Amino acid sequence: MKSKGQLHLVPINCEVLEGWQTFPTFEKEQCWRCGSDTNKEIIQVTHGVSEPYYYCRSCLAVGSANTCQKYIWQPPLQRKGTDVNLLEWEGCLTPEQSVISNHLKEAVEKGCERYFIWAVTGAGKTEILYETIAFFLQNGGQVAFISPRRAACIDVSKRLKKVFSRTQQVTLHQTSEAVYKDEQLVIATAPQMWRFYCAFDLIIIDEVDAFPYVSSLQLQYGTKRALKKTGSSVLLSATPTKT
Numbered sequence: 001m002k003s004k005g006q007l008h009l010v011p012i013n014c015e016v017l018e019g020w021q022t023f024p025t026f027e028k029e030q031c032w033r034c035g036s037d038t039n040k041e042i043i044q045v046t047h048g049v050s051e052p053y054y055y056c057r058s059c060l061a062v063g064s065a066n067t068c069q070k071y072i073w074q075p076p077l078q079r080k081g082t083d084v085n086l087l088e089w090e091g092c093l094t095p096e097q098s099v100i101s102n103h104l105k106e107a108v109e110k111g112c113e114r115y116f117i118w119a120v121t122g123a124g125k126t127e128i129l130y131e132t133i134a135f136f137l138q139n140g141g142q143v144a145f146i147s148p149r150r151a152a153c154i155d156v157s158k159r160l161k162k163v164f165s166r167t168q169q170v171t172l173h174q175t176s177e178a179v180y181k182d183e184q185l186v187i188a189t190a191p192q193m194w195r196f197y198c199a200f201d202l203i204i205i206d207e208v209d210a211f212p213y214v215s216s217l218q219l220q221y222g223t224k225r226a227l228k229k230t231g232s233s234v235l236l237s238a239t240p241t242k243t
């Protein structure tokens with residue numbers, strides 16, 4: 001059974017079962033999942049093949065996508081909400097942290113598309129997010145937490161496992177062997193977002209100013225595509241760029 005909300009690559013002439021939608025890997029020589037469109041990134045293969053084809057070098061990290069393939073996709077799982085408080089955290093926020101936590105939650109409840117939190121390292125940015133994450137999870141939403149580095153990803157994953165122990169979670173990065181199986185909470189490095197399409201109600205992007213995310217249009221493109229059209233993103237930074 002293939003997971004939902006995720007893009008699965010299949011040969012272009014593969015028959016598609018009912019309920020699945022298909023998308024091209026390339027549109028007008030632009031990679032559909034990462035947006036690359038230059039000669040440097042889109043490579044044409046002509047040698048040793050009966051039909052020339054293109055592949056994208058930019059998003060190779062999640063598997064080669066070429067013009068002999070297409071994506072198949074199903075909308076993400078529709079989950080029922082729950083009245084159970086899924087947040088099991090015994091700590092408490094300072095009055096200042098509470099102000100931001102409440103403001104963020106109110107903003108996303110009203111459908112805020114992008115929310116930016118600028119605070120120094122150690123200010124408790126992750127804890128400030130707990131109530132908002134809980135709000136989405138309790139309403140049946142899909143949540144992704146993106147960290148720029150694998151180590152940061154693993155660290156966040158441990159913390160979220162503790163405080164949301166009743167929620168199914170998966171941690172995805174280049175060397176993890178985990179496979180996404182419709183878990184409600186995904187902790188991942190940014191390239192992993194290329195695997196998804198209109199999948200998340202909330203995407204949190206930690207250290208939004210960090211390399212490679214800050215300078216990669218492809219990673220930013222992929223993250224935007226992984227978010228549902230009605231979704232919210234929360235950006236975190238201690239040292240934001242002007243942009």
Ligand SMILES: [Zn+2]
Nearest residue numbers: 031034056059
């Ligand atoms: Zn690509």
